[in-house]
Amino acid sequence: MLDIQFIRNNTDLVKTSMANKGETDTSIVDQVLEIDSHWRQQVTEVESLRQESNSRSKEIGIMMAQGKKEEAQQIIKETGEMKEKIKDIEESSTDLKNKRDDLLLRIPNVAHESVPVGRNEEDNKVHATWGEPMKKTWHLPHWEIAEEHGWLDFKRGSKVAGAGFPFYLDGVARLQRALISFFIDKAVEKNYKEIQAPFFVNEDSARGTGQIPDKEDMMYVIPRDEFFAIPTAEVPVTNYFRDEIIQDNELPIRLVCHTPCWRREAGSYGKHVRGLNRLHQFDKVELVKFVHPDHSYDELESLKRDAEELLEALKLPYRTLLMCTGDMGFTQTKKYDLEVWSPGQEQWLEVSSCSNFESFQARRMMIRHRDKEGNVSILHTLNGSGLALPRVVAAILETYQHENGEVKVPEVLQSYFGREYL
RNA sequence: GGAGGGAUGGCAGAGCGGUCGAAUGCGGCGGUCUUGAAAACCGUUGAGGCGAAAGUCUCCGGGGGUUCGAAUCCCUCUCCCUCCGCCA
Numbered sequence A: 001m002l003d004i005q006f007i008r009n010n011t012d013l014v015k016t017s018m019a020n021k022g023e024t025d026t027s028i029v030d031q032v033l034e035i036d037s038h039w040r041q042q043v044t045e046v047e048s049l050r051q052e053s054n055s056r057s058k059e060i061g062i063m064m065a066q067g068k069k070e071e072a073q074q075i076i077k078e079t080g081e082m083k084e085k086i087k088d089i090e091e092s093s094t095d096l097k098n099k100r101d102d103l104l105l106r107i108p109n110v111a112h113e114s115v116p117v118g119r120n121e122e123d124n125k126v127h128a129t130w131g132e133p134m135k136k137t138w139h140l141p142h143w144e145i146a147e148e149h150g151w152l153d154f155k156r157g158s159k160v161a162g163a164g165f166p167f168y169l170d171g172v173a174r175l176q177r178a179l180i181s182f183f184i185d186k187a188v189e190k191n192y193k194e195i196q197a198p199f200f201v202n203e204d205s206a207r208g209t210g211q212i213p214d215k216e217d218m219m220y221v222i223p224r225d226e227f228f229a230i231p232t233a234e235v236p237v238t239n240y241f242r243d244e245i246i247q248d249n250e251l252p253i254r255l256v257c258h259t260p261c262w263r264r265e266a267g268s269y270g271k272h273v274r275g276l277n278r279l280h281q282f283d284k285v286e287l288v289k290f291v292h293p294d295h296s297y298d299e300l301e302s303l304k305r306d307a308e309e310l311l312e313a314l315k316l317p318y319r320t321l322l323m324c325t326g327d328m329g330f331t332q333t334k335k336y337d338l339e340v341w342s343p344g345q346e347q348w349l350e351v352s353s354c355s356n357f358e359s360f361q362a363r364r365m366m367i368r369h370r371d372k373e374g375n376v377s378i379l380h381t382l383n384g385s386g387l388a389l390p391r392v393v394a395a396i397l398e399t400y401q402h403e404n405g406e407v408k409v410p411e412v413l414q415s416y417f418g419r420e421y422l
Numbered sequence B: 001g002g003a004g005g006g007a008u009g010g011c012a013g014a015g016c017g018g019u020c021g022a023a024u025g026c027g028g029c030g031g032u033c034u035u036g037a038a039a040a041c042c043g044u045u046g047a048g049g050c051g052a053a054a055g056u057c058u059c060c061g062g063g064g065g066u067u068c069g070a071a072u073c074c075c076u077c078u079c080c081c082u083c084c085g086c087c088a
Helices: A004-009 A011-020 A027-066 A069-104 A142-149 A154-160 A170-189 A203-208 A234-239 A293-313 A360-365 A389-399 A411-417
Strands: A125-130 A227-229 A245-247 A253-262 A281-291 A318-322 A334-342 A347-356 A368-370 A376-378 A380-388
Touching: A004 A011, A004 A027, A004 A069, A011 A027, A027 A069, A125 A293, A142 A170, A142 A389, A170 A253, A170 A281, A170 A293, A170 A380, A170 A389, A170 A411, A203 A227, A203 A234, A203 A360, A234 A253, A234 A281, A234 A360, A234 A380, A281 A293, A281 A389, A293 A318, A293 A334, A293 A347, A293 A380, A334 A380, A334 A389, A347 A389, A360 A380, A380 A389
Parallel strands: A245 A368
Antiparallel strands: A125 A318, A253 A281, A281 A380, A318 A334, A334 A347, A347 A380, A368 A376
């Protein structure tokens, strides 16, 4: 959610940014401002009425104390009438405020000036590349090599849960466990605090991080108990500090959290969802930061590096994309995607997305910080995957594959894995 | 799941239905004193909305109600604590 004052003062910027993100109809901004000014009028009106009524009521108290009952009765009659009036106007003003805030939630975040303007993924900028994408020779796609070894069971996954809920076995199960430990350990080395979070959240939390109302359909819902299955650890971990004020000397706060992630992925079928490319449930290690507004872009760069270094340690060639305005999403001001090379499929697979939200999420969640002078203001939040498991597993199965079908364990993982081959 | 108790500012903890946005203590910040620090003393210190400002309004877990007036009374929800039951 953007600051209403910011929208008042930067109306054109908000509209332009909205258009750059691909929203053709920007009239919602004008609607918000119109309702807002109407609301402010009514607030002023209610307040002056209430002021009068408050001071009259105080007089009553004094008169009662002095025993002037008849005079008090007269004022009681007057304030009674005012009360009716206040109730009327107040009703319509809270109505306006709700309407305004509903619309406000539908205005996307403003992109940072360093973000390239563009329509879709073709306009993203390659920000960095690392390693040489391996040519496909004998390399099998991961689902084939995994089948040969009995490492993945999609069939039984479908039987037991449904498509997109595979079983992992033996070498791959062990590999995932090793990766999770490795990712968390690396993050802890870089001063992220390890945290384990609830896998279900309530509606307030889902709204806080912006899954509601924008991306409701991505989540699984447990209606009886009014829970949402988390689509990413971002949701519970960012909401950890909801409605709190953090002292400046405690910032930045960096957290690392491993969770399963559930995504409905409605409407995506076909080739690009084969194997581990796209699942309804997958594991991910997530990095989340709460930072002082002055430092959020530095923190974004270091966040991105933290994720990149994981791929470098695994010796998996990757590229980093700076996402353009049109491909960026509703809540971010700037976003990098990390894509790992999949030699068996000869394509790039997204394994991390590192974003700065500035105050957009924190404002919804009322996460604030207090400086030394005691001033309170909204802080900035960021998050990035470090990393999403299945596609990293896919890349390892394909990249570390020998011609004889053996798959080697990446060197940095061997101490976690306990042996040299899967 | 059953029975009872509770929720007040960063923390602890007061608060007859009327000048209570809230005593007091601790903590924080500023100052005096000191070579420096501690101690002591003085001052200051919740959040939010509207407003250029003066100011004003709202908030004592959430929501609703009674009343001219609610932190204080009533209803309801949530959460926490104690006891019983169940349980990895």
